[in-house]
Amino acid sequence: MKISGARIMLECLKNEGVDTVFGYPGGTVINLYDELFNFKEINHIMPRHEQAGTHAADGYARATGRVGVAIATSGPGATNTITGIATAYMDSIPMVIITGQVPTALIGNDAFQEVDIIGITRPCTKHSFLIRNVKDIALIMKKAFYIARSGRPGPVLVDFPKDIQMSQCEFHYPETVEIRGYKPNLSGHPRQVEKAVAMILDSHRPVMYVGGGAVLGDAAESVTQLARILSLPVTTTLMGLGSFPESDKLSLGMLGMHGAYCANMAMSNSDLIIAIGARFDDRVTGKLSTFAPHAKIIHIDVDPTSIKKNVRVDLPIVGDVKDVLIKMIKQADNSNDKLAGFEAALAPWHADITAWKEKHPLDYKRSSTIIKPQFVIQKLRELSDDDAIISTDVGQHQMWTAQFFKFNKPRTLLTSGGLGTMGYGLPAAMGAQAAFPNRQVITICGDGGVQMNIQEMATLVQNRLPVKIVILNNNYLGMVRQWQELFFDKRYSSTCNELPIDYIKLADAYGAKGFLASKPGDVESVIKQGFKEKGPVIMEFKIAREEKVLPMVPAGAALNEMVLNA
């Protein structure tokens, strides 16, 4: 039976196991929406802005590990998705973005609402396709999903002209797909694995440095196992939080610009860094020329381009991190005879680390009169469910969350690490809540960034998505203000948001509930009230306005040159 291209697209999504899509209608996807009208297998959520829809698909993907799907119309709908696509690209999030396009005959004519979205997004997609024949839809979609989720994941854009949506053909979904130019190398080389374990057993000051790749590769369990077998201290990047329980005594917490003192000191003094799904980003290494001067580096990553991009590497292992780690664990088990001796030899190293931990723990000055943001984060951890999903926006509140929430499980922190996209938090939480209607989903935002996608309150209310929105209100673009305080003589150029907003009324206007805490004594009760609500909630905390995120490695300084209290 022949069916329309639009219908074929939906059948493809169904075949890929997609249960939820985030999309916004318009002229060039009207045929697709017409089919969606009666297509019960897919839950369609309409955001109030295509950027938010794309972030929601991203949040859905990060929380579930599945491919997130977003739909937008051509022209402005498509361009509105770009920030969402770039955000996903920088953090390697599997997504398929379907954009409407003007009819093929009009492409290139500057038709109404025509943009070359494939051209515009080329630098921030893993791959893209323009569908030019209704017969190609199924194979293209099969490829799109395969590319998005395999190897180093990433967003794939599919441009879908209107006339192709209206054409008809038979539908067969291919069972397998073969792309001759794309064969991600997933299996770690056994010889390299052997060498890696030998290098670890030869080391005296080893550190595991774990990034987002471990979360994306579902390798948290293996990371934990390897660390525990070999008593290796573990530090994670922002993106790696949750891949190793921060409650474990081997945990050093997060490293980098706002990382823990002990983590940065451990890296700086290490003689062997075992990098796992991490990419030596400048926010992590500090000044490159002084980065980990004594360390040999083992780098495990599924993406060969990540290896030796920023730092020299002594032992590269290309492969799926979970596969490599499982092999390493086996190898370590085989070296059982050496383990006891190795562990004993690490004692001085563990003693150094304990001393660093005690010397400068992550901490802040308590106050009984003003709300400290770190205190709110600690209370949120204490009062939230164990498996609560936290998303953040970008700024100081993001770093306080990373420092103080203490993540123990993978895929419980959704945050824009690579691109640092303000406006990400609320829609990402929306996506996660759509995936897990029964889990607690909390977004922690600043007063600046929450405004960037605040319209999604409407989507939350409409779709009964009970996201808990926490606003740490310092009435500043705090992170930028902090830099201005430290490096620009307190000239607060455009970072001081004097206009007070009544968030309780705002929540009310959307049909949600709002709560306000202005003093430390309110914090616990506001959180409890907020969590008790069945629907979406705003919880505003008026925090110490000029609190800084510390410690801090100033841009361009060495990792061990941390500012501890400024």
Place this chain on the structure above:
Amino acid sequence: MQHTISVIVENDFGVLSRVATLFSGRGFNIESLSVAPTNEDGLSRMTIVTRGDEQILEQINKQLNKLIDVLKVLDFSDGSAVERELALIKVSAEDDARAEVLRIVDIFRAKIIDVTPKSYTIEATGNPIKIDGILELLRPLGLKEVVRTGSVAIGRGAKGWNG
């Protein structure tokens, strides 16, 4: 250091811009680029001459390999290839200069492919150093227009790129 890389790609819409975007986006430079279909169905071959140190070359290789439409990257930096370039050269040639041009053409085993009373158009092939050489000698006579294809390269020996 200058390097010559051959890239086997799907002969598909957008491949060239993907490769170009990769180079421009990462600040790699392209000294020359030539593209044309190969004998295999659906495949094209690009020859790219680029410049950079060891580490940059490694990144270029890996980044090219990462593109979905790239089947194979052949790195000829070790001199394992024969390289050729073709140039079309229009040079002023009047009076005594006409004989001089012909002598140079003869030495370089080039060909005259168009003649007017005031000019010759020459076709020269060879490795890029040879092309530089003939241009050097012709320059004083008055180069009016030069078109170079950029290098193409093929591995030495009996084997093709895929065996």
